[in-house]
Amino acid sequence: MKIALFENETHKVYKFTGFEDSDEVETNQFLIVDGDDALLYEPGGSRINSLLFSEIASVVPPQKIRYIVLSHQDPDVGASLNFWAVSTEAKIVLSELWARFIPHFLSKSLVAGRVIEVKDSGMRLKLSNSEIVLLPAHFLHSEGNFQIYDPVSLILFSGDFGASFGADYEVVENFSEHLKFMEPFHKRYMPSSFAIKSWVNMVRQLDVNQIVPQHGPRYVGKDMVNNFLNWAENLKPTLEENPDWYKLP
Numbered sequence: 469m470k471i472a473l474f475e476n477e478t479h480k481v482y483k484f485t486g487f488e489d490s491d492e493v494e495t496n497q498f499l500i501v502d503g504d505d506a507l508l509y510e511p512g513g514s515r516i517n518s519l520l521f522s523e524i525a526s527v528v529p530p531q532k533i534r535y536i537v538l539s540h541q542d543p544d545v546g547a548s549l550n551f552w553a554v555s556t557e558a559k560i561v562l563s564e565l566w567a568r569f570i571p572h573f574l575s576k577s578l579v580a581g582r583v584i585e586v587k588d589s590g591m592r593l594k595l596s597n598s599e600i601v602l603l604p605a606h607f608l609h610s611e612g613n614f615q616i617y618d619p620v621s622l623i624l625f626s627g628d629f630g631a632s633f634g635a636d637y638e639v640v641e642n643f644s645e646h647l648k649f650m651e652p653f654h655k656r657y658m659p660s661s662f663a664i665k666s667w668v669n670m671v672r673q674l675d676v677n678q679i680v681p682q683h684g685p686r687y688v689g690k691d692m693v694n695n696f697l698n699w700a701e702n703l704k705p706t707l708e709e710n711p712d713w714y715k716l717p
């Protein structure tokens with residue numbers, strides 16, 4: 469399924485979702501198109517690639533994809549990379565921490581000269597007339613982790629941060645009701661309140677109209693974005709509340 473998140477004459481943003489079998493974690497995939505260039509963020513697992521390919525082809529020829537950006541190393545983010553490396557000439561963009569893990573996904577000849585290793589401080593990618601910002605989001609949850617901010621659509625693609633599981637709606641309307649789908653995951657998978665607070669401080673400096681995670685519904689509008697940031701900065705990770713874990717069984 470394709471959902472248009474933003475469209476004007478030259479700049480378009482799409483979310484693709486709903487391709488998985490019931491035993492797989494449901495994921496969101498994203499395409500940003502500016503002019504003649506496209507960027508694919510979080511291409512997803514290997515069983516959805518032909519479905520995603522045809523959905524993308526309905527928007528733009530997949531050969532127009534200049535960049536494939538992975539937030540981090542998880543299989544639900546990039547297990548399909550071999551397919552996309554064969555099907556496009558896109559550069560593969562990910563944390564320098566994970567660059568040497570990429571040859572485990574696909575053959576060395578496919579990777580040669582195509583990987584952009586992102587330093588911890590992040591970077592900006594030129595996409596036709598726009599500029600896409602790769603935001604540091606380390607330890608949320610992966611130790612080398614990048615989100616995407618699109619200054620044209622004012623969308624922050626937040627990877628696993630903000631993810632929820634089991635909600636059957638597309639947009640969060642009632643934030644406190646939504647917490648039951650989101651909070652247990654964040655308490656367990658986000659290990660550091662220092663990382664979360666630092667991230668919230670960074671995001672508050674941006675003009676964000678929408679936060680769109682890799683799993684589950686999105687947070688639309690300034691009020692809902694603020695609800696999310698206020699909740700996040702007060703979150704207590706399970707790890708910090710359970711020093712007793714590290715005992716011999």
Ligand SMILES: [Fe+2]
Binds near residue numbers: 540542609628
């Ligand atoms: Fe993950």
Ligand SMILES: [Fe+2]
Binds near residue numbers: 542544627682683
């Ligand atoms: Fe994920």
